[in-house]
Amino acid sequence: QKEVEQDPGPLSVPEGAIVSLNCTYSNSAFQYFMWYRQYSRKGPELLMYTYSSGNKEDGRFTAQVDKSSKYISLFIRDSQPSDSATYLCAMITQGAQKLVFGQGTRLTINP
Amino acid sequence: EAGVAQSPRYKIIEKRQSVAFWCNPISGHATLYWYQQILGQGPKLLIQFQNNGVVDDSQLPKDRFSAERLKGVDSTLKIQPAKLEDSAVYLCASQGSGYNEQFFGPGTRLTVL
Numbered sequence: 001q002k003e004v005e006q007d008p009g010p011l012s013v014p015e016g017a018i019v020s021l022n023c024t025y026s027n028s029a030f031q032y033f034m035w036y037r038q039y040s041r042k043g044p045e046l047l048m049y050t051y052s053s054g055n056k057e058d059g060r061f062t063a064q065v066d067k068s069s070k071y072i073s074l075f076i077r078d079s080q081p082s083d084s085a086t087y088l089c090a091m092i093t094q095g096a097q098k099l100v101f102g103q104g105t106r107l108t109i110n111p
Numbered sequence: 112e113a114g115v116a117q118s119p120r121y122k123i124i125e126k127r128q129s130v131a132f133w134c135n136p137i138s139g140h141a142t143l144y145w146y147q148q149i150l151g152q153g154p155k156l157l158i159q160f161q162n163n164g165v166v167d168d169s170q171l172p173k174d175r176f177s178a179e180r181l182k183g184v185d186s187t188l189k190i191q192p193a194k195l196e197d198s199a200v201y202l203c204a205s206q207g208s209g210y211n212e213q214f215f216g217p218g219t220r221l222t223v224l
Contacts, residue, residue: 008151032211043115043202043215044154088153092211097142098167099213101153 003027006089006102015111019076023089023102026070030091030100033065035074038086038104047087048074079109113137115216117203123222129191132219136184136205142166143180144213145188146202154202160186193223 006023013019021035032051036044048063050056050072056063062075072091076083089102116135124130136143141162146154157176159167162183171178175194180186190197200220204213 004153006153034211041217041220043204043217045215046212049211090153097159097206097211098156099154101155103151103153 001026003100004089004091004102007105008103010106010108012108012110013079015079015081015109017079017109019079019083019107019109021074021076021087021089021105021107023072024070025072025091025100027091027093027100028067028070029093031094032092033063033072034090034092034099035061035063036088036090036101038088040085044088081109081111084108115203115205115214117201117216117219119219120217121220121222123224124193126195126223127192129189130193130221131187131189132201132203132221134186134188134203134216136186136203137207137214140205140207140214141183142206142208143186144204144206145178145186146204148200148202148218150199157188190221193221195223197221198223 004025035048037047038044050063053067060077064073086104086106088104090099143160145157148154157171158178160180163180178188200218202218203216206213
């Protein structure tokens with residue numbers, strides 16, 4: 001079993017839709033949870049960063065962490081074609097620097 | 112602020128040949144990472160440097176992969192000899208002290224024929 005599981009998609013939705021991306025994990029020691037966005041032929045860039053359980057909102061993006069279920073989500077409201085990318089969840093334990101990534105979900109927003 | 116630089120951007124080689132990748136991290140970042148990203152997968156850590164010392168190389172295939180970070184700045188990753196399964200994007204990332212954010216370069220796309 002992989003430490004972090006992520007539905008690879010691909011996921012295709014119309015412009016303006018609400019998008020939900022999810023990851024599950026098995027290591028209860030993970031404390032920091034991140035979402036990276038990776039455009040084609042580019043490196044990943046940090047989108048959202050959450051510590052422990054709870055919600056965090058940044059513009060059209062909301063990250064949720066449910067540690068009791070070992071489940072994290074990223075919601076994108078009013079999705080735009082420019083949001084088309086691969087979204088990677090990543091996690092790290094307290095005091096460590098080693099990121100563990102999910103396999104990424106490829107998202108396409110259709111105009 | 113300049114980002115993480117990597118070169119070359121693309122490389123095509125025959126199996127059993129050798130290849131080297133170069134990374135220049137963000138100025139002042141002490142921690143440097145090399146990741147392997149196979150098509151359709153998330154990045155997998157190969158090696159982590161803190162200044163010029165190795166912190167974690169547990170997932171580096173040491174029989175064919177090597178990496179160094181001279182003077183705690185630039186780094187090179189070498190594969191010798193390459194196998195077909197080494198075809199992937201090799202990402203370099205750097206991180207400053209006191210932060211959890213890793214900044215990634217654009218990657219080097221390696222194709223082994």
